Amino acid sequence: MSRSYRFDTVAIHAGQPSDPLTGAVCTPVYQTTTYAQDELGGKPEYCYSRTGNPTRAALEESLAAVEGGRFGFAFASGLAAANAVLQGLLSAGDHVVASQDLYGGCYRLFTKIFQRFGVQFSLIDSTDPAQVASAVRPSTRLLWLETPSNPLLRVTDIRAAIAASRSRRIGVPAPVVLVDNTFATPVHQRPLELGADLVLHSTTKYIGGHCDVIGGAVVTRDEDLAARLKFVQNATGAVPGPQDCFLLLRGLKTLSLRVERHAAIALELARRLENHPEVGRVYYPGLPGHPHHEIARRQQSAFGAIIGVELRGGVQRVRALVPHLQLWPLAESLGGVKSLLCHPATMTHAAVEPEERRRIGIGDGLIRLSVGLEDVEDLYEDLDLALAATAASVAVPASREAVPA
Numbered sequence: 001m002s003r004s005y006r007f008d009t010v011a012i013h014a015g016q017p018s019d020p021l022t023g024a025v026c027t028p029v030y031q032t033t034t035y036a037q038d039e040l041g042g043k044p045e046y047c048y049s050r051t052g053n054p055t056r057a058a059l060e061e062s063l064a065a066v067e068g069g070r071f072g073f074a075f076a077s078g079l080a081a082a083n084a085v086l087q088g089l090l091s092a093g094d095h096v097v098a099s100q101d102l103y104g105g106c107y108r109l110f111t112k113i114f115q116r117f118g119v120q121f122s123l124i125d126s127t128d129p130a131q132v133a134s135a136v137r138p139s140t141r142l143l144w145l146e147t148p149s150n151p152l153l154r155v156t157d158i159r160a161a162i163a164a165s166r167s168r169r170i171g172v173p174a175p176v177v178l179v180d181n182t183f184a185t186p187v188h189q190r191p192l193e194l195g196a197d198l199v200l201h202s203t204t205k206y207i208g209g210h211c212d213v214i215g216g217a218v219v220t221r222d223e224d225l226a227a228r229l230k231f232v233q234n235a236t237g238a239v240p241g242p243q244d245c246f247l248l249l250r251g252l253k254t255l256s257l258r259v260e261r262h263a264a265i266a267l268e269l270a271r272r273l274e275n276h277p278e279v280g281r282v283y284y285p286g287l288p289g290h291p292h293h294e295i296a297r298r299q300q301s302a303f304g305a306i307i308g309v310e311l312r313g314g315v316q317r318v319r320a321l322v323p324h325l326q327l328w329p330l331a332e333s334l335g336g337v338k339s340l341l342c343h344p345a346t347m348t349h350a351a352v353e354p355e356e357r358r359r360i361g362i363g364d365g366l367i368r369l370s371v372g373l374e375d376v377e378d379l380y381e382d383l384d385l386a387l388a389a390t391a392a393s394v395a396v397p398a399s400r401e402a403v404p405a
């Protein structure tokens with residue numbers, strides 16, 4: 001685009017001029033594997049759809065623009081995007097420092113796959129810059145931050161973590177910094193402007209936004225990093241199909257409308273749940289009592305729509321509650337129009353060993369709410385009724401509670 005436009009304009013126009021052939025105002029789904037070439041040895045823009053596809057190119061340009069980057073790469077899933085970053089940057093012997101309450105699938109990718117190939121990982125509390133500084137070694141190639149984190153909504157000060165990762169590195173290149181921006185979205189958090197080198201998305205979540213497409217993306221401003229990602233994307237081939245790219249382009253156009261409303265509903269629900277007698281603790285960075293409320297206010301323009309809720313009565317309570325809910329299906333994933341409830345200990349974080357889960361504070365009575373776009377009164381009422389209906393399931397007499405199971 002010739003002028004520099006603001007977010008909502010960029011999300012609708014960047015990478016998506018009217019189709020040069022027909023004038024179609026929406027980028028067509030180029031459902032083709034290959035492209036006829038004019039001559040031997042020519043250098044056509046498109047030659048094979050793993051390498052490049054016009055629908056995917058529109059999505060990639062659009063994603064780069066909304067994150068304030070220069071280069072975007074779309075992948076078949078968020079984990080395929082994470083995998084491409086690790087493959088593009090790391091070799092055996094390299095070291096990665098990462099946030100400890102990482103998305104469970106990234107944790108599994110790190111510890112079950114890349115560790116086998118000789119990459120080392122230190123999982124630390126990235127909300128504490130001192131821990132970042134002391135975890136960094138001469139071989140640290142990558143700092144991987146996820147903020148707000150999943151499912152406890154811990155907020156890392158991105159600037160402080162980056163500064164800490166560089167504080168003791170005289171004569172060695174600084175680690176590349178990646179921020180998984182899936183939870184906050186580019187509407188509410190701007191990692192590249194805060195100094196990160198790479199932004200990662202599971203576009204399955206808010207960018208798709210309608211619970212109907214799996215996808216991932218990486219955005220950067222750095223030419224060298226872009227060349228590495230482009231190479232891996234083509235060399236390993238975990239690319240999305242054009243129909244999925246089309247759905248993601250459609251999602252992007254309403255991203256800011258949706259996430260503003262998601263966040264408003266979530267804040268209201270978090271406030272009400274915090275005062276609910278059947279609820280233990282509520283983890284939501286928009287609540288003044290959240291330990292990272294201040295940094296969330298400075299770093300994000302809203303607090304997102306994921307809420308962690310510790311229920312009275314532990315895992316038995318969660319089990320009893322689920323059948324009573326009508327508007328909160330028990331399901332993995334998040335970030336869509338439909339509200340979802342998940343139990344991290346047995347679902348998203350089942351791949352994290354029980355001791356590790358306990359160490360980082362993911363209790364067995366913790367549920368994670370992904371707040372959708374239904375009416376807030378209906379959402380609250382459904383939870384409130386289910387909590388009331390299951391109150392008896394935790395009213396265990398003290399004498400019985402003392403007997404070990």
Ligand SMILES: *Cc1c(COP(=O)(O)O)cnc(C)c1O
Pocket residue numbers: 077078079080103105106146150180182183201202203204205214215216
């Ligand atoms: C879902 C998710 C991923 C993985 O994305 P997929 O599209 O499921 O592969 C990575 N990071 C975060 C924060 C996520 O929520």
